[in-house]
Amino acid sequence: PGRGGVRFTGEREVALRGCLALRTALRVLEPIGEFPAESSDQLYASARELPWEELIAPGQTIAVSASGRAPGLSHTRFVEQRTKDAIVDRLREVRGDRPDVELRSPDVLVVVHLGEGRGSVSLDLAGELLSNRGYRVRTVEAPLREALAAAVMLLSGWDGTTPFHDPLCGSGTVAAEPFLRTLAADESGPAPHRAPSRGAFRARGAQ
Incomplete structure (x- = not known):
């Protein structure tokens, strides 16, 4: 953890x-994936492989919160953006729709943590602190x-x-x-x- x-x-x-x-x-947090994350492209590809269509229902809003750092991934805002792109692209490809981003009160909050060249992705089960x-x-x-x-x-x-x-x-x-x-x-x-x-x-x- x-x-x-x-x-x-x-x-x-x-x-x-x-x-x-x-x-x-x-x-x-409910862990849904852990993978090598030593570059932006590796983070994106790994996050896109996760079964987001099983985790996010049509019409639900999302937000991504990132912490930590890895080589080439030192800015959390950039990590959040790349993870969001992976989620949206996966859902568009599999289901033909895309979730809206809601930063203040999302239906699904995705939490990304980076450390020692690896990334973990979890769902926040409560949705707020x-x-x-x-x-x-x-x-x-x-x-x-x-x-x-x-x-x-x-x-x-x-x-x-x-x-x-x-x-x-x-x-x-x-x-x-x-x-x-x-x-x-x-x-x-x-x-x-x-x-x-x-x-x-x-x-x-x-x-």
Whole structure:
């Protein structure tokens, strides 16, 4: 999974539960391909070989997010463009249509990571950062992400039965995590602030 990642296996229900319940993760990704990527042409050819017609339904929008670098592929915007071209060309050839690009809220978010001359392509199963809790009506300056705030809560040893004190609450990012946890049905159950409204699960018909 690369730096900062954790790999797990299981049925798709396990991945869906991860999207709903994980508090300290930013994304849940489903790997769909890994290949040598030492040049732009190699990246394009390898990405075009993937079965995009099975992953993206007609009429759905897409976006590509890239990270990392490889020899000759140091600009993430260029990697995103070449991967998008591969997807569009594959679908045009196989199905005769092409998906529209929607950068802000795509139906399917394709994530590309490069490192040590290799590339990996995954689908973002949630469609947005899992740190987006859904309770902010407007953006405020916060020193840390909600996922890190959840990690602070867990490391504190708070068990849910005693008051949680945050003497330096600032914008309330840390203090909100115990509140959200108590709203959940149980410690690992679906978090009330999250729903599979878009992303690869919706794109592939998950209920």
